[in-house]
Amino acid sequence: xxxxxxxxxxxxxxxxxxxxxPMADGHVDYDEFNRMADxxxxxxxxxxxxxxxxxxxxxxxxxxxxxxxxYDRGQFLxxxxxxxxxxxxxxxxxxxxxxxxxWCGVDYFDFYLMHAxxxxxxxxFKRCRAYETALELKREGKIRHFGISFHDKAEVLxxxxxEHPEIEVVQIQFNYVDYEDASVESKKVYEVCExxxxxxxxxxxxxxxxxxxxxxEADRILRALNGGSNASYAIRxxxxxxxxxxxxxxxxxxxQMSDNLSAMADFRPLDENELAAVRRVNDIFHSLxxxxxxxxxxxxxxxxxxxxxxxxxxFASLNAxxxxxxxxxxxxxxxxITGEGHxxxxxCIRCGKCERxxxxxxxxxxxxxxxxxxxxx
Numbered sequence: 001x002x003x004x005x006x007x008x009x010x011x012x013x014x015x016x017x018x019x020x021x022p023m024a025d026g027h028v029d030y031d032e033f034n035r036m037a038d039x040x041x042x043x044x045x046x047x048x049x050x051x052x053x054x055x056x057x058x059x060x061x062x063x064x065x066x067x068x069x070x071y072d073r074g075q076f077l078x079x080x081x082x083x084x085x086x087x088x089x090x091x092x093x094x095x096x097x098x099x100x101x102x103w104c105g106v107d108y109f110d111f112y113l114m115h116a117x118x119x120x121x122x123x124x125f126k127r128c129r130a131y132e133t134a135l136e137l138k139r140e141g142k143i144r145h146f147g148i149s150f151h152d153k154a155e156v157l158x159x160x161x162x163e164h165p166e167i168e169v170v171q172i173q174f175n176y177v178d179y180e181d182a183s184v185e186s187k188k189v190y191e192v193c194e195x196x197x198x199x200x201x202x203x204x205x206x207x208x209x210x211x212x213x214x215x216x217e218a219d220r221i222l223r224a225l226n227g228g229s230n231a232s233y234a235i236r237x238x239x240x241x242x243x244x245x246x247x248x249x250x251x252x253x254x255x256q257m258s259d260n261l262s263a264m265a266d267f268r269p270l271d272e273n274e275l276a277a278v279r280r281v282n283d284i285f286h287s288l289x290x291x292x293x294x295x296x297x298x299x300x301x302x303x304x305x306x307x308x309x310x311x312x313x314x315f316a317s318l319n320a321x322x323x324x325x326x327x328x329x330x331x332x333x334x335x336x337i338t339g340e341g342h343x344x345x346x347x348c349i350r351c352g353k354c355e356r357x358x359x360x361x362x363x364x365x366x367x368x369x370x371x372x373x374x375x376x377x
Contacts, residue, residue, distance in 0.1 A: 064105030208294035232263035307343035
């Protein structure tokens with residue numbers, strides 16, 4: 001296993017992202033999560049990542065029941081986050097933080113991040129002295145490392161890191177499709193982290209699963225390497241950069257865990273032949289003009305859409321239609337709108353709540369028009 005060059009307490013360079021845990025009947029499947037956590041820790045790894053908004057709060061309590069109650073505290077590291085919707089003023093932050101400790105079943109967090117920072121919510125975090133409060137908690141021993149997760153342009157990150165040199169780590173979206181993308185600026189954002197000497201935690205290395213189920217031509221390119229899975233190439237791409245401390249993967253079943261462990265328990269960077277193949281796959285992706293949704297589900301879990309529109313699932317149906325041209329993509333769309341309280345794309349009332357919380361800053365209201373045009377003929 002590789003030695004973590006940035007944080008020696010982190011074993012290896014691979015982390016368990018707990019935003020997409022196994023589910024059964026609307027609840028976290030504890031039996032499957034137990035097996036996954038056991039396999040992860042059994043492989044010598046120890047970094048878990050969560051936030052209160054993940055799975056409507058179930059991610060934190062599942063970590064309490066499946067990790068914190070079953071393992072000694074020294075056997076795992078835990079990251080949690082302060083998220084915009086859960087505080088309105090400075091006085092709200094400490095009580096929320098104490099609740100997070102209780103929900104997770106721990107008495108300190110190894111890493112605590114100001115969540116999803118961008119030019120807009122950064123103003124609120126400043127106004128509410130969130131950074132100062134987090135640093136006070138660190139001095140009290142309730143936080144070991146202080147950082148941010150980030151979703152905006154490189155110039156905004158440069159401003160935040162200049163104003164707050166005390167930030168120890170930055171979590172960014174980084175994958176081979178977004179690397180040169182002008183709307184995400186993964187490469188430029190990473191270079192800002194390098195400039196300020198900040199270690200990086202990677203989120204969305206497989207872009208919400210988009211880099212797993214590839215279009216046929218792209219899939220053939222990676223399979224011709226006769227090596228790992230599509231996901232393994234994406235995760236190893238992200239981990240191959242020197243400033244990366246941890247690459248997170250949101251895994252929802254034991255098969256995904258096993259596949260990721262096969263690539264990362266004994267990590268090796270992509271070689272030149274693999275990098276060339278990834279670049280060809282990237283070119284194919286950019287030629288398809290797909291919706292760059294990562295299925296983080298903030299738009300449905302935090303915006304409280306008044307029409308109950310399952311936005312990420314609709315975008316997944318639209319992307320499948322564009323990438324694979326399958327005749328049955330319409331059936332997938334119909335399954336998305338099946339059930340009480342689930343609106344069609346055309347039911348959108350254009351309130352904009354979803355766009356205000358979208359980390360990708362997508363024009364969701366306009367994109368839903370495309371969905372309706374495609375599937376609601």
